[in-house]
Amino acid sequence: GQNIDQPTEMTATEGAIVQINCTYQTSGFNGLFWYQQHAGEAPTFLSYNVLDGLEEKGRFSSFLSRSKGYSYLLLKELQMKDSASYLCAVTDSNYQLIWGAGTKLIIKP
Amino acid sequence: IAGITQAPTSQILAAGRRMTLRCTQDMRHNAMYWYRQDLGLGLRLIHYSNTAGTTGKGEVPDGYSVSRANTDDFPLTLASAVPSQTSVYFCASSAQGNTDTQYFGPGTRLTVL
Numbered sequence: 001g002q003n004i005d006q007p008t009e010m011t012a013t014e015g016a017i018v019q020i021n022c023t024y025q026t027s028g029f030n031g032l033f034w035y036q037q038h039a040g041e042a043p044t045f046l047s048y049n050v051l052d053g054l055e056e057k058g059r060f061s062s063f064l065s066r067s068k069g070y071s072y073l074l075l076k077e078l079q080m081k082d083s084a085s086y087l088c089a090v091t092d093s094n095y096q097l098i099w100g101a102g103t104k105l106i107i108k109p
Numbered sequence: 110i111a112g113i114t115q116a117p118t119s120q121i122l123a124a125g126r127r128m129t130l131r132c133t134q135d136m137r138h139n140a141m142y143w144y145r146q147d148l149g150l151g152l153r154l155i156h157y158s159n160t161a162g163t164t165g166k167g168e169v170p171d172g173y174s175v176s177r178a179n180t181d182d183f184p185l186t187l188a189s190a191v192p193s194q195t196s197v198y199f200c201a202s203s204a205q206g207n208t209d210t211q212y213f214g215p216g217t218r219l220t221v222l
Contacts, residue, residue: 031208042199042213043152050208087151097207101151 002026004100006088011106012078020073020086020103028093034062034073035087037102043087046073075105083107112136115200115214122190122221130185130217132200140203141183142211143167143175145196152199158183159206190221 004024012018024032031050035043049055049064049071061074075082088100113134122128134141143155154167158177172194174186183202187194198217203209 033210042215043211044213045210048210089152091207095207097154097211099152101149 002092002098004088004090004098006086006100006103008101009104009106011108012075014078014080014107014109016078017074017076018078018105020075020105022071022073022088022100024069024071024088024090024098024100026069026090026092026098029066030091030093030095032062032064032071032091033087033089033097034071035089037085037087039084046086078107080107080109113200113202113212113214115198115217117217118215119218120220122187122219124191124221125189128187128190128219130187130198130200130219132183132185132214133181134183134200134202134212134214135181136202136204136212137180138202138204138212139180140206140209141177142201142203143173143183143185144199144201145169145194146199146216147196155185155198190219192221195219195221 006022034046037043047062054063059076064071085102085104087102090098116131139160142157144152153169155173156175158164161180164175200214201211203211
């Protein structure tokens with residue numbers, strides 16, 4: 001079966017750095033997305049990786065290793081507004097989008 | 110309209126009633142999707158449409174139907190609601206398909222009693 005694994009919940013301190021991991025087992029690979037979802041709101045796009053390596057976008061970076069079936073989202077200089085769920089999603093070889101259950105990130109002052 | 114909208118925002122429905130959730134986008138996106146989101150389960154795809162006039166079944170299609178008469182609208186119908194359909198429903202769209210960014214509507218919170 002197809003599966004995406006993310007930690008259920010993480011806690012970090014304001015101003016610090018946090019890394020949210022995502023591992024996937026899918027039938028093929030055609031890209032990996034990260035979305036942010038604040039409580040009670042809709043998911044919003046953060047990043048997209050299709051090639052190995054690091055994509056940097058301001059305070060947020062996303063890394064992909066296709067050979068390891070692994071990605072992480074790195075959040076720097078954490079702010080209270082970063083408290084949200086972070087969803088990992090993978091497009092498989094049939095162009096189906098497989099969603100992880102999400103990681104709830106709690107930021108403490 | 111800017112982006113993607115859904116109606117109603119929330120609804121309480123008696124079991125056995127018929128309900129249509131509305132979704133409209135103004136981005137001229139070809140692909141549209143309906144998801145349900147339940148605590149701890151993440152987003153699950155109900156139905157999708159790759160282009161106007163075509164629809165497909167997702168992971169959890171039973172009890173739901175959709176239509177795509179034009180590019181902008183993608184309504185989701187519950188023919189006879191059951192309590193297990195209590196959930197938050199999100200509509201989304203993307204330019205072409207699942208290698209494109211999906212843009213989500215604000216969601217509909219549905220409670221079936």
